[in-house]
Amino acid sequence: MDMGHVLAEVHVYGRVQGVFFRQFTKNTAQELGIAGYARNLPDGCVQVLAEGPKQSVEILLQRLRVGPPMSCVDSLGVEWKQASGEFTGFVIRR
Template sequence: MFRITVLVSGRVQGVGYRHFTRKKALELGLSGYAENLSDGRVEVVAEGEKADLELLIHHLRQGPRGALVLQLDVQWSEATGLKGFQTF
């Protein structure tokens, strides 16, 4: 099991980006959360199998209609045992 922390830059707030992320994460069986940060970025933390996390990263690059994803900063680490997937 792996953990990714992804910081998403661009026009991603106010277009359902967190819920777009949550839907895909649940579909892939991942745990974690997506949160809007005060600086306009979205932080996504997800845990699961490497192949599923890579699919989520691909999904995050696309974003929902109306989003303009400029950059993803991805950090990999060991899973910590998160349960479920939340949005804040």
Template sequence: MTNVRAEVRITGRVQGVWFRQSTKNTAERYGVSGWCRNNPDGSVEAIFEGKEAAVKLVVEWCKEGPNLARVDDVRVGWEQPTGEFEHFFIR
């Protein structure tokens, strides 16, 4: 199975609602590496790397997020994976 990299930006009510920790938990559940962080504009940014099916599941999860979140938009850019991450972390 092919490895992929998704660069994702999530907008809506996504800060202060456990979005980053929930993203980390979801990524770890599917064996996806990378990172996520809050941006000054109120969005959450993430990089996901791993098996294509697993990364797609995490990206789909981002469209809903945790219970307290309200996701308005998810923008995804697909790139070549770099293999630079051993695990998933919060920045």
């Protein structure tokens, strides 16, 4: 795995379910060449695991802070982890 690759586990809080947030995340991640997934959690937040070049992941985080038009992001919780290379693409998990 390239040393410039990182893995970010992100929890996005606010009005982020039922507003196409996961699809927005998937589209943005694919555009940036980031692998991982987005899924809704029972507490109302969206969990995103994003793996790729650090610069690309940071761009994704900036875009997640804004979100798609109908969303309202209150905060992002980000935990940086060691890149694992386990993801081959970006998917929406149920």
